[in-house]
Amino acid sequence: VLLRRIYKAPELFQLLATFALVLVIKDAALWIWGPEELLGPRAPGLSGSVDILGRQFPSYDLFLIVVGPVVLGLLWLLLTRTRWGTLVRAATQDREMVSALGVNQAWLFTAVFALGALLAGLGGALQLPREPATLEMDLNTIGAAFVVVVVGGMGSIPGAYVAALLIAEIKAVCIWLGVVEIFGYSVSFSKLTLVVEFLVMAVVLVVRPWGLMGRPQAASRNTGLPEAPLRAPDRWFKIGGMALLAVLVLLPMLTAGSPYLTVLFIDLLIAALFAASLHFIMGPAGMHSFGHAAYFGLGAYAAALLVRSAGIPMELALVVAPLAAAAGALLYGWFCVRLSGVYLAMLTLAFAQITWAICYQWDGFTGGSNGLTGVWPAAWLSDKRNYYYLTLALVVGGVLLLRRILYSPFGYALRAGRDSVLRADAIGIDVKRMQWTAFVIAGLFAGLGGALFAFSKGSISPETLHVGRSVDGLVMVLLGGIQTLAGPVVGAVTFTWLHDTVARNTDYWRAMLGAIILILVLLFPQGIAGAIKQVFDNRREAKNMKEGQA
Structure with missing residues (x-):
């Protein structure tokens, strides 16, 4: 419901809003289940093992091997053999035309979002008996999911499935190889499991830029408002900048006691x-x-x-x-x-x-x-x-x-x-x-x-240099406003100050920070600096109109 308000915004702002929701949900999980790792029990009847060619395979792993193709087949049928799937595929190609036909885009993409969340929840539930649930699994999981989608090709569900199998098998081979001597040097392939999916993605994108089974990406229609040409800073902007610089120079003296x-x-x-x-x-x-x-x-x-x-x-x-x-x-x-x-x-x-x-x-x-x-x-x-x-x-x-x-x-x-x-x-x-x-x-x-x-x-x-810092940088730029030169500075100061202030005053600082970011995104879809710039531009236009009428 919250994200419906920004479906027409540029994709990056939608990404920022979902990041804010992740922060809120992460602290909600901390409040409900605590910080301990949680490991689920095996499903009834799947706690044993099966003998295949003299080797024991866990029954639950064999169950997961079957579940994957079944879910893939059901999803393929939903998207290719139902009216809802036809509308989804049409909307991804041309939203305006689908809207002209009377289709409610907001509800359509809300349903897509809900289906994606359902599948993500199913994956987490199926994984729980094998690996414990932790509060840090969000970034790790989303990173791997991004890699699978991009390697397979955007918009290709079979491609994502093939990419997931490919990456998993390469990881298994790396673990099996262990340490190998190559020209007198010891190479630990097992250590590559930390980054092997990103190595695969880099190679695939360099050789085949649209993924294994993808197609060239169509131009996005959600590009936001057209960006105005750069204007030289006016007198008031320069005066404000000099005043701010003076405050920054005097700051250590003003805060000597802290x-x-x-x-x-x-x-x-x-x-x-x-x-x-x-x-x-x-x-x-x-x-x-x-x-x-x-x-x-x-x-x-x-x-x-x-x-x-x-x-x-x-x-x-x-x-x-x-x-x-x-x-x-x-x-x-x-x-x-x-x-x-x-x-x-x-x-x-x-x-x-x-x-x-x-x-x-x-x-x-x-x-x-x-x-x-x-x-x-x-x-x-x-x-x-x-x-x-x-x-x-x-x-x-x-x-x-x-x-x-x-x-x-x-x-x-x-x-x-x-x-x-x-x-x-x-x-x-x-x-x-x-x-x-x-x-x-x-x-x-x-x-x-x-x-x-x-x-x-x-x-x-x-x-x-972890991915978390890259995400922080994205949040700073988008929070301030990507279409203004002052935006990244305003966003960096706002985000860093909020992060420090909220983290020092509550244990559930992520939820508060996420809620604040979400409110700012909903109120200022152009960013904080972008909204301020829009106010001054409107005043300038109104002044010019009055002068023209006079």
């Missing part, structure tokens, strides 16, 4: 730079990324390793670490810019998870799951106020530089490629090269944010 506030504002500034770098490729470039945390983490790990292992001064590490992140973006971007839409987003997620797995398992270099400690700034920055001023200077400079790039000919060419690839190609713009360059620039500034984060915390761990 050192924690200085630490919090350092986190706010770093989050703002991270969100601004993500917005650079999502908004003006039109490339959605689910794996931007990879470059944030590369910058953080590069800074930590340069200081700890290479003995490089912290000041030089702050220069080199962003370049390491840019190098990663250069490599990953070369593959990513060849795709578009959800396939591009999922390939960025695949590369991010591969990077996370390397950092998580390379104990001798990255510290493995324990990460790296003792990553402290130089002595003259040991005072948090001094480090705050350094962070403020670099973040403000980075955000302004990103803004300046968007007002340059490169920025205009980037937006031209986003709005119409064919027209941009016709006037001689190399769209892929522009997008690739944008990837590198975004990775550079995300890496700078990661380096600042590493020195502010004194340690670094694989969680820095």
